[in-house]
Amino acid sequence: MFDQKTLFLALSSLAVGVAIGGAILNNWLPAETASTARMGDVQFAQAQTEPQLTQAERDFMDFTMPDLSKPQAGDETTRHGCVKPQRPQWAMELPPAEARKSLFLTDLYNGIRFQKILETNSCPCEVEWPSWDEADWQYQQITEGKSDAEVADLGREAQRQASTKRFDALTICSQSRGQ
Numbered sequence: 001m002f003d004q005k006t007l008f009l010a011l012s013s014l015a016v017g018v019a020i021g022g023a024i025l026n027n028w029l030p031a032e033t034a035s036t037a038r039m040g041d042v043q044f045a046q047a048q049t050e051p052q053l054t055q056a057e058r059d060f061m062d063f064t065m066p067d068l069s070k071p072q073a074g075d076e077t078t079r080h081g082c083v084k085p086q087r088p089q090w091a092m093e094l095p096p097a098e099a100r101k102s103l104f105l106t107d108l109y110n111g112i113r114f115q116k117i118l119e120t121n122s123c124p125c126e127v128e129w130p131s132w133d134e135a136d137w138q139y140q141q142i143t144e145g146k147s148d149a150e151v152a153d154l155g156r157e158a159q160r161q162a163s164t165k166r167f168d169a170l171t172i173c174s175q176s177r178g179q
Contacts, residue, residue, distance in 0.1 A: 082128055085129060085131055085132055087105070103159075105136065108138050108139055112130065112138075113130055114169035118172070122176055123169075
């Protein structure tokens with residue numbers, strides 16, 4: 001395949017290339033090492049003179065991705081800084097076939113909160129996002145002993161009532177926020 005002359009030329013070219021590369025790296029590395037050492041000294045000096053960060057300052061720029069596979073504990077915060085309380089546990093654990101019960105509860109809750117916004121003509125967080133206790137209590141009282149068809153009818157009525165108050169209540173909230 002290869003004759004001795006071709007093999008000799010290839011090996012000598014390789015040797016010359018390694019020698020030239022070594023010479024270049026030899027000239028480049030000491031300068032780089034010296035500047036790296038000087039940079040290390042500068043960083044060490046800065047660390048000695050600059051104040052140490054507190055845990056809050058270190059956490060400020062924490063870009064760690066949260067684990068979204070698990071439900072987040074605690075309440076949700078709205079874009080306006082209000083804390084939305086969690087729905088009752090039983091409503092969050094309903095199977096999909098009974099989702100209408102959760103929707104009925106949500107419509108009762110929205111009707112209550114919209115009514116309070118209209119009554120007070122203001123929209124502080126505690127009025128806009130009250131506890132679910134009253135809506136839960138109303139739901140339990142209304143649905144006790146009722147058939148699924150009756151509960152469905154009551155749910156539609158609760159949705160209609162909440163919808164009629166929604167626009168006026170959200171208008172009050174927008175005005176109180178200066179939007």
